[in-house]
Amino acid sequence: MRGWPRRSLISRGVLLLAAAMAVIPGGAAKAAPPDNLPQWLSGRSGDFNGDGLDDLITFTRGPEADVWVALNGGGGFGPAEKWHDNFAAGTETPLVGDFNGDGRDDIVTFTCGSGIWVALNIRLPRLQPAVRTFGVAERWSDSLGCSNYVVGDFNGDGRDDIAYVGSFGGGTSVALSTGAGFGAAAEWNAYVPGAPIEAGDVDGDGMDDLVGFDVAGNVWVAPSRWYWTSRTGLVRYFDGPFLRYRLEPATSDHRTDLVGDFDGDGRDDFADVRQLPDGSADVAVMLSDGTGFVPGAPLTTLALGSALFGVGKFYAPGRDDLVMYTGVYSTADTRVFTARSVTLAPPFPTGVGFLPPEQRSDYFAVYHQVPMGATFCCGHG
Ligand SMILES: [Ca+2]
Ligand SMILES: [Ca+2]
Ligand SMILES: [Ca+2]
Ligand SMILES: [Ca+2]
Numbered sequence: 001m002r003g004w005p006r007r008s009l010i011s012r013g014v015l016l017l018a019a020a021m022a023v024i025p026g027g028a029a030k031a032a033p034p035d036n037l038p039q040w041l042s043g044r045s046g047d048f049n050g051d052g053l054d055d056l057i058t059f060t061r062g063p064e065a066d067v068w069v070a071l072n073g074g075g076g077f078g079p080a081e082k083w084h085d086n087f088a089a090g091t092e093t094p095l096v097g098d099f100n101g102d103g104r105d106d107i108v109t110f111t112c113g114s115g116i117w118v119a120l121n122i123r124l125p126r127l128q129p130a131v132r133t134f135g136v137a138e139r140w141s142d143s144l145g146c147s148n149y150v151v152g153d154f155n156g157d158g159r160d161d162i163a164y165v166g167s168f169g170g171g172t173s174v175a176l177s178t179g180a181g182f183g184a185a186a187e188w189n190a191y192v193p194g195a196p197i198e199a200g201d202v203d204g205d206g207m208d209d210l211v212g213f214d215v216a217g218n219v220w221v222a223p224s225r226w227y228w229t230s231r232t233g234l235v236r237y238f239d240g241p242f243l244r245y246r247l248e249p250a251t252s253d254h255r256t257d258l259v260g261d262f263d264g265d266g267r268d269d270f271a272d273v274r275q276l277p278d279g280s281a282d283v284a285v286m287l288s289d290g291t292g293f294v295p296g297a298p299l300t301t302l303a304l305g306s307a308l309f310g311v312g313k314f315y316a317p318g319r320d321d322l323v324m325y326t327g328v329y330s331t332a333d334t335r336v337f338t339a340r341s342v343t344l345a346p347p348f349p350t351g352v353g354f355l356p357p358e359q360r361s362d363y364f365a366v367y368h369q370v371p372m373g374a375t376f377c378c379g380h381g
Helices: 006-022
Strands: 039-044 056-059 066-068 081-084 095-097 106-108 116-119 121-124 131-134 138-141 146-153 161-165 172-175 184-191 197-200 211-214 218-222 226-227 233-238 241-246 254-260 271-273 280-289 294-296 300-302 308-314 319-325 336-339 342-343 349-356 357-359 371-372 374-377
Touching: 039 146, 039 197, 081 131, 095 146, 095 371, 116 254, 116 342, 121 271, 146 197, 161 197, 211 374, 218 300, 254 308, 271 308, 280 349, 300 349, 308 336, 308 371, 308 374, 371 374
Parallel strands: 184 233
Antiparallel strands: 039 374, 056 066, 056 371, 066 081, 095 106, 106 116, 116 138, 121 131, 146 161, 161 172, 172 184, 197 211, 211 218, 218 241, 226 233, 254 271, 271 280, 280 294, 280 300, 308 319, 319 336, 336 357, 342 349
């Protein structure tokens, strides 16, 4: 089907199935996350053809090291196409970003020992019609360490940068993109604002900030700031981190918090997804007012609580929606759903919620692959 590497996926899946499956209360079978991810991994979806709508991407990792893209055709995602056949091999960590600022997203992989590699989104003009794909991977930086990375445009120049988040006791460093490489990493904050950490411009000043979610339900924001003096020159840093919201402690083992602009006002918000034992999920949106977050009721209940959740602009440019990958943790399902963000007005409860999930692909991001955007956290499958 569609040229997918089904044979190897199936054999790998069968081998791993017995070891990975566990049963949580309520009887829903849950499986482990993909092999050897960092403690957490979170990234946005990518727009690979530059039309303003986010597309699907998944990294097989492992020996195949393939990268598959399904372009967003508006009403659904098109067929999966292989955009790279040697990227993020083994247990490398892949993410997505526009590292050269041309308006089309590229891919990055963190090898943990042999550098940070980027494959730019390129056009093959000699082919008619022109083909868009990822080019050869190039080494953009030495490895900064084997811990967690976040992609975002932290200085607001239109090119995505890399934040490296140290483990316990470490700080947060940034390596800015030059458009052809990542510069030397500089420490931007002596602290780490929880885990997972996601990038988003919550105050709407054009520079991505860090948003961290800790196990106690605290939501921390470390806004990107800069100052200039004749003595120091230009200095960039993450301020805080400031406590910007307190969530109730999670009542289930599975909770995913996702940063995105769900009301389309230019400031990133977050969605708190509580994945319940009965297989559903309650989703609440907290809207950024520039200085903090306010609840954007009502609660939306989605029927796909055991899926892997992510964020992307799937329906309209400039406004984030949810994506749910059912296959990443399951050998029995291969579908992808999206849930459109909507603003409700009287007579409904006012606020931002989501329409019921729509199936947009019947085969993408299958067992143990790593799709983006998505938030894997803290060993939860
Ligand atoms: Ca690009
Ligand atoms: Ca930048
Ligand atoms: Ca900002
Ligand atoms: Ca917003």
